[in-house]
Amino acid sequence: EPEVTQTPSHQVTQMGQEVILRCVPISNHLYFYWYRQILGQKVEFLVSFYNNEISEKSEIFDDQFSVERPDGSNFTLKIRSTKLEDSAMYFCASSPIRLAGSETQYFGPGTRLLVL
Amino acid sequence: GEDVEQSLFLSVREGDSSVINCTYTDSSSTYLYWYKQEPGAGLQLLTYIFSNMDMKQDQRLTVLLNKKDKHLSLRIADTQTGDSAIYFCAEILTGGGNKLTFGTGTQLKVEL
Numbered sequence: 293e294p295e296v297t298q299t300p301s302h303q304v305t306q307m308g309q310e311v312i313l314r315c316v317p318i319s320n321h322l323y324f325y326w327y328r329q330i331l332g333q334k335v336e337f338l339v340s341f342y343n344n345e346i347s348e349k350s351e352i353f354d355d356q357f358s359v360e361r362p363d364g365s366n367f368t369l370k371i372r373s374t375k376l377e378d379s380a381m382y383f384c385a386s387s388p389i390r391l392a393g394s395e396t397q398y399f400g401p402g403t404r405l406l407v408l
Numbered sequence: 409g410e411d412v413e414q415s416l417f418l419s420v421r422e423g424d425s426s427v428i429n430c431t432y433t434d435s436s437s438t439y440l441y442w443y444k445q446e447p448g449a450g451l452q453l454l455t456y457i458f459s460n461m462d463m464k465q466d467q468r469l470t471v472l473l474n475k476k477d478k479h480l481s482l483r484i485a486d487t488q489t490g491d492s493a494i495y496f497c498a499e500i501l502t503g504g505g506n507k508l509t510f511g512t513g514t515q516l517k518v519e520l
Binding site: 296323325327333334335336337340347348350383385387396397398399400401402 | 439441443448449450451452453456496498506507508509510511512513
């Protein structure tokens, strides 16, 4: 069964450094998403991406964040200058079409980011 | 704004039924979902219900939706130790784009 994959599974970085989190969505999917989950808190939406552009973003997704689909398979989240509060689990998801119930968002296993 | 709440913990004995509850504030939900998160793993879709339905059954899972009270529940029949996980309800709003709004998550512990 096809699945969303994410690399790395864990990343430790120093405050102020740039990080790039990578995702390979399911191959025939058209919509891509990033969510994050700070330890012990809710899963929060960051951004959705369709047709090579951002379709929606949350207040969390400020100028420090960017997303890119550099080729036909990868979808990346870049944090330009990490802060301590960026420490979280970051989930990538993809869906084949706009949500319609059963064709919903499929999540990757997540990247745990720790900013020191 | 949307707010989705769940109780934090639920403990049941193996073989019993589990009922995980969720309340939401925004009445414009279109689809409501239940996701399961096992330790160290991603979010696995369990089931979903469209907002014009009251109930949906899928093998051991039964979803009940009370739109008037904005209450969603997930019943797991014959709960097994492998069902131990965190369960999240999530909603999609009319006009809310594609984003999922998640609840706080309920940690289900199944005891022998």
